[in-house]
Amino acid sequence: MIYRFPSGPLDTNAYLIADEKSLKAFVIDPSPGSFATIQKQLKASKLTLEAVCLTHSHWDHISDSSLFLNQFPNISLYVHPLDLENLLFPGSDGIELGVPFSPIPRERICLYGNMVPFASTRWEILHTPGHSPGSVCLFDPIHKILFSGDTLFAGTYGNTIAPTSSRRDMLVSLLMLSTLPDDVQIYPGHGEGAFLQKQKPWMRALANRSSGVVQ
Numbered sequence: 001m002i003y004r005f006p007s008g009p010l011d012t013n014a015y016l017i018a019d020e021k022s023l024k025a026f027v028i029d030p031s032p033g034s035f036a037t038i039q040k041q042l043k044a045s046k047l048t049l050e051a052v053c054l055t056h057s058h059w060d061h062i063s064d065s066s067l068f069l070n071q072f073p074n075i076s077l078y079v080h081p082l083d084l085e086n087l088l089f090p091g092s093d094g095i096e097l098g099v100p101f102s103p104i105p106r107e108r109i110c111l112y113g114n115m116v117p118f119a120s121t122r123w124e125i126l127h128t129p130g131h132s133p134g135s136v137c138l139f140d141p142i143h144k145i146l147f148s149g150d151t152l153f154a155g156t157y158g159n160t161i162a163p164t165s166s167r168r169d170m171l172v173s174l175l176m177l178s179t180l181p182d183d184v185q186i187y188p189g190h191g192e193g194a195f196l197q198k199q200k201p202w203m204r205a206l207a208n209r210s211s212g213v214v215q
Contacts, residue, residue: 002145002187003041008032009098012060013189015147018047019119026051026118028138028147029189030064032099039071050118051075051110055149055189056135057083058162059090059097066102076110080127083134084109093132094163112136128177130170131158137177144184146196152177152186154194155202175207 003016012031016038018024025047027038042049049072052065057079065077065087079087086093087104112125116138124139128151135158138147150158151173160167182197 001045003038004187005031005034005037006190007034007037008060008063010060011190013187013191014038014064015187016041016047017118018045019121022119023047024050024119026053027068028053029055029061029149030068031060032063035064035067035071038068049075051116052077053116053138054079054083055137055147055151056080056132057086057093058095058132058150059099059101061149061189062087063099063101065104069104069108077104077108078110078112078116080125080134080136081111082129083132084111126176128152128173130160130166130168130173132162133164133166133169135173139180139184144181145187146177146180146184147187148177148189150189152199152203153188153191154186154199157203157206158189171207174203178203178207 001018005014007014008031014031014034015028017026052068054062090101091097116123121140126137126139128135128137131150135149135151157174160170178200180196184196186196187193
């Protein structure tokens with residue numbers, strides 16, 4: 001089960017992913033104001049929260065993290081090592097915080113490896129830098145689901161004008177994602193989802209036009 005909660009001033013998608021058999025769940029990108037609605041869904045569906053997972057550490061994707069960690073003292077927050085500093089020292093990425101955000105205690109943070117096990121599913125962690133150095137996508141190869149954060153949207157990709165962004169890295173990441181199966185369903189950080197098949201033409205055309213950049 002996948003629940004989407006567009007929240008905050010940028011309508012950032014927070015997601016609640018639940019296993020129907022075990023009733024275990026985890027949250028992806030707890031955006032501003034998402035805590036209350038997700039907590040209601042957890043109670044209504046009698047779900048046990050296991051973790052909070054971040055696709056990257058920009059403020060609009062992480063601001064309710066502390067609320068979840070305070071409410072659920074046994075869970076951890078997962079982030080890529082290259083985006084860790086912005087959780088420990090909010091605003092260190094050079095982006096002005098749109099909402100107040102408290103530092104996350106280091107002992108509550110887990111760093112991604114290649115996979116994150118959850119119930120009966122092993123989510124592959126695809127490092128997709130570009131929007132931020134530690135941007136990742138969470139990929140379930142069995143059910144063909146990709147949580148793409150701000151790397152890939154329906155019809156476009158995340159901006160690369162932030163202080164720690166990289167257009168070259170973004171192009172390499174998009175080219176890598178274009179090799180995934182056509183029937184992968186994308187759940188992006190903003191806006192509606194889409195199937196990867198419809199995105200591949202523009203992704204590959206962009207990579208071809210920028211071949212000198214990505215080589």
